[in-house]
Amino acid sequence: MEYTNKIIAGDCLTVMRSIADNSVDVTFADPPFNLKKKYNGYIDSREFEEYLHWCQQWIEQMVRITKPTGSIFVHNIPKWLTYYASFLNSVADFRHWISWSAPTSPMGKSLQPAHYGILFYAKDIKQNKCYELRSPHKRDRKSEYLSKDYGGKKAGLHPYGPLVSDVWTDIHRVKHNKYRDEHPCQLPIHLLERLILMSSDEGDTILDPFMGTGTTALAAKRIGRKYIGIELDTKYVEIAENKLSQEIGDSKLGETWVSFFLRKVATLRNIDWEIVAPYFIIPEDPKQIDVTEIELNQDIDEIRDIRHISRRVG
Numbered sequence: 001m002e003y004t005n006k007i008i009a010g011d012c013l014t015v016m017r018s019i020a021d022n023s024v025d026v027t028f029a030d031p032p033f034n035l036k037k038k039y040n041g042y043i044d045s046r047e048f049e050e051y052l053h054w055c056q057q058w059i060e061q062m063v064r065i066t067k068p069t070g071s072i073f074v075h076n077i078p079k080w081l082t083y084y085a086s087f088l089n090s091v092a093d094f095r096h097w098i099s100w101s102a103p104t105s106p107m108g109k110s111l112q113p114a115h116y117g118i119l120f121y122a123k124d125i126k127q128n129k130c131y132e133l134r135s136p137h138k139r140d141r142k143s144e145y146l147s148k149d150y151g152g153k154k155a156g157l158h159p160y161g162p163l164v165s166d167v168w169t170d171i172h173r174v175k176h177n178k179y180r181d182e183h184p185c186q187l188p189i190h191l192l193e194r195l196i197l198m199s200s201d202e203g204d205t206i207l208d209p210f211m212g213t214g215t216t217a218l219a220a221k222r223i224g225r226k227y228i229g230i231e232l233d234t235k236y237v238e239i240a241e242n243k244l245s246q247e248i249g250d251s252k253l254g255e256t257w258v259s260f261f262l263r264k265v266a267t268l269r270n271i272d273w274e275i276v277a278p279y280f281i282i283p284e285d286p287k288q289i290d291v292t293e294i295e296l297n298q299d300i301d302e303i304r305d306i307r308h309i310s311r312r313v314g
């Protein structure tokens with residue numbers, strides 16, 4: 001496709017309308033939330049009805065261009081997702097409402113918002129590509145002991161970590177200025193890597209109509225996928241292209257694509273565990289898992305390029 005591995009500067013509706021039906025594997029959208037965020041060019045304050053009408057148009061396009069085996073993801077605050085879901089239910093198949101636990105802007109004087117939602121729809125649930133994932137066990141920050149009490153069931157613990165649920169508490173927003181671009185709402189790359197590992201295979205194409213400074217494209221490239229990005233603001237396009245030109249695309253243990261964060265494996269596919277297990281030191285006694293996290297058996301710098309890994313900290 002002419003747009004493959006490109007970030008197109010332009011309006012997502014216009015660009016998506018020029019893309020064929022059933023032609024991309026995964027679509028992911030992180031639109032402006034209509035919360036008056038300060039973007040470089042885009043004005044983030046539309047009338048209520050106008051915003052929802054606009055959202056419905058690009059969601060419709062996302063569903064149209066996604067392959068029958070493909071997935072559609074939309075990220076937003078719960079308020080807007082309730083409207084999106086009601087529309088998506090009529091054109092695609094609901095899979096999950098992923099709750100991404102991360103403090104959001106304080107709003108009103110009721111409950112403090114503490115999560116974003118990611119709607120996960122299949123174009124066709126019967127054909128949908130979807131892989132189970134694993135992430136490291138949650139541990140006490142100081143003692144390293146497992147946070148959860150497995151009681152007498154510790155012997156059956158998976159050495160690396162449990163299957164990923166629909167509540168994600170282990171991925172934090174990009175806070176530190178050192179790791180941020182000049183963009184008000186940049187997503188963490190390993191959030192996108194997790195979604196992409198779950199819903200696609202090597203060589204598949206991931207399209208993001210609101211690319212910002214390139215998070216989805218970088219994640220796709222790092223784990224061996226193709227990307228198509230659309231972004232209205234040329235300043236953001238430039239930042240994204242610059243980062244992409246430095247990206248190697250080697251987020252692997254041996255020949256297996258995994259997601260790294262802070263020099264550790266943050267997400268892997270359940271079906272890949274047997275293949276990647278030899279890269280970890282796994283204690284003979286499974287109860288040892290209770291007290292300490294398993295480590296990679298080689299220095300990570302020997303497995304992958306150190307310069308590449310050390311950038312992965314934002």
Ligand SMILES: C[S@@+](CC[C@H](N)C(=O)[O-])C[C@H]1O[C@@H](n2cnc3c(N)ncnc32)[C@H](O)[C@@H]1O
Pocket residue numbers: 010011012013030031032033039042183185186187188209210211212213214215216230231232233236
């Ligand atoms: C929430 S941000 C996306 C941030 C992105 N996920 C990242 O990690 O960098 C929304 C983006 O949509 C862009 N945008 C707004 N209207 C658009 C349109 N009609 N077509 C394409 N991009 C648009 C804005 O410039 C902004 O960068």
